[in-house]
Amino acid sequence: MMTGARLSWKEVRDRIHQRILSGDYAPGDRLPRDADIAEELHCARSTVQRAMQDLSDGGIVERRRKGGTRVRSDPVTRATLDIPVTRTEVEQKGARYGYQLISSKTAMTPRSVTGNFELAQRKEMLRVKALHLSDGRPYILEDRWVDTTTVPEILDIDLTTVSANEWLVQNKPYSRCDLRFYAESASPESAELLNAKIGDALFVIERTTWIDEAPITLVRAQTAPGYQLLTRI
The missing domain is CATH 1.10.10.10 (Winged helix-like DNA-binding domain superfamily/Winged helix DNA-binding domain)
Known part of the structure; x- marks a missing residue:
């Protein structure tokens, strides 16, 4: 047989x-x-x-x-770079972590976000803006879109106490990640929140993740002046 x-x-x-x-x-x-x-x-x-x-x-x-x-409780699903929990990143540097939720509301995705998600048309998603702190100083300004069709559970999370970054890393491993690095000039809003000057060059980390073909999240993380990215391979 x-x-x-x-x-x-x-x-x-x-x-x-x-x-x-x-x-x-x-x-x-x-x-x-x-x-x-x-x-x-x-x-x-x-x-x-x-x-x-x-x-x-x-x-x-x-x-x-x-x-x-x-x-793993903090899965570091590997693509070309580990997706870190910002709190852990700050604490591993010996600093005190802080977090402030700026806003959390549903909105229609702009064309740039719709395009990054490779969607045929705009759709309503959760938009979360938050500031991560290191020893009381601005560290990362996060502007995030979350597809609540893929991740409906996030609507029940108190994002005033738990960052979307940490919750998603711990609860929504991805099967695909697009990663971009670039610099952009600080706008009046980002300059004020990051203690920078308007027009300063800010380092930006942009990540878009999916589970199979379903979008999970897109985040633009603007970093404070002096931020350093370290990865080991």
Whole structure:
């Protein structure tokens, strides 16, 4: 009797990753034992171990000896750059983190946002503006659009106490990310909020994320003068 070909470690990895992206395994959840996954998927245990190691290397899961495998609470889903939790970024520099919600309201996406999301037409999304602080000083000014069709749960989150950045990183891993870096002149509003001068060149990090074909969020993060971006590869 012929049997089907066994799954490769990449296929096993992708199946497990998809379960994490779909929410079957939430941040902090413990995954089944490698042996149990191997039995379920009809593959060798070594195949599962190789798949899990790749997910661990990619920042999706955390493996501990005798502690099993868990979905990371702060997943750093890797594209070309980890998406950081700004609070963690500030605290790792030894500074005190602060956060101020400027506004949170639904609005129709402008053409630039609609285009970045690759949508055929404008749609209503949640727009969130917030200021992240480091030792009481402006650090990052965030202007974010969130697709509430894809992420309806965010409407129940108190964004005065939890930043959209932190909540999305912890709860909505993505399958695709477009990343842009550029400089732009400080407007009167951004100059006032970031303690800059009108016309100063500000470093901007722009990210757009999707789960499969569904938009999640687009954020333009304007950084305060003196901000430095460090990544290790």
